[in-house]
Amino acid sequence: MTTTDPALTALANGWAALYLLYGRIEAHIERALQSGHGLSVREYSLLDVLSRQHDGEGGHLQMKQVAYTVVLSQSATTRLVARLEDRGLLSRYLCPTDRRGIYTDVSDAGLKLLQEARPTNDTALREALDEAARNPALAPLVTAIEANPAPRHPDPLPAR
Numbered sequence: 001m002t003t004t005d006p007a008l009t010a011l012a013n014g015w016a017a018l019y020l021l022y023g024r025i026e027a028h029i030e031r032a033l034q035s036g037h038g039l040s041v042r043e044y045s046l047l048d049v050l051s052r053q054h055d056g057e058g059g060h061l062q063m064k065q066v067a068y069t070v071v072l073s074q075s076a077t078t079r080l081v082a083r084l085e086d087r088g089l090l091s092r093y094l095c096p097t098d099r100r101g102i103y104t105d106v107s108d109a110g111l112k113l114l115q116e117a118r119p120t121n122d123t124a125l126r127e128a129l130d131e132a133a134r135n136p137a138l139a140p141l142v143t144a145i146e147a148n149p150a151p152r153h154p155d156p157l158p159a160r
Contacts, residue, residue, distance in 0.1 A: 017137050017138060017141060018141060020137075020138065021132055021138050021141050021142070024128055024131070024132060024138075025125065025128040025129070025132070026041055028124050028125075028127060028128035028131075029041050029044075029121055029124040029125060029128065031124075032120050032121070032123070032124035033117055033120060033121060033124070036117065036120045037113060037116060037117040037120060039113070039117055042070065042072065042080055043080065043083075043084060044114070044117055044121055045070045046066070046070050046077070046080055046081070046084065046090075047084070047089065047090075047106055047110050047113070047114045047117075048114060048118075049061070049066060049069050049070055050066065050090065050104055050105065050106045050110075051106045051110075051111060051114055053103075053105070060095075060103045060105075061103070061104075062095075062101055062102075062103070063077060063078060063081070063102060063104070066081075066104065081104055084110065085104075088107055088109050088110075089106065089107055089109055089110030089113060090104050090105065090106055090107060090110055091104070091105050091107055092104050092105075093105070129142050129145065129146070
């Protein structure tokens with residue numbers, strides 16, 4: 001029989017609780033976005049990230065930066081972009097200063113869908129957090145999230 005380090009057990013339990021909270025939140029938002037707008041959580045996140053681009057210095061993200069920001073592999077991000085492009089929600093174009101680079105912009109239809117879906121996303125998030133707060137194992141995590149809101153999106157990988 002091996003002895004388990006209490007600190008490692010606490011870390012594992014904390015990670016399990018965080019993973020459970022994340023899964024519940026994502027599933028709740030997924031159902032709301034799918035039923036209300038025909039969007040997955042990943043599609044919504046991608047549209048949201050890309051809608052925040054601007055024409056100034058460093059304002060457009062390369063695909064590897066988008067992948068990092070939406071927490072997907074580059075290949076999964078490329079497939080997701082292609083699906084949304086096929087639906088007319090995104091467009092791709094070559095970087096004007098580096099023809100190897102490809103940028104992606106949200107179309108007018110994508111911006112309209114994102115605007116319609118944002119209240120659904122926000123309401124579903126609030127509902128999921130409120131439900132989780134009633135669970136004693138998850139309540140401290142909800143309190144931490146609400147007390148220390150992070151930026152909407154992490155800084156993308158710097159362009160190289």
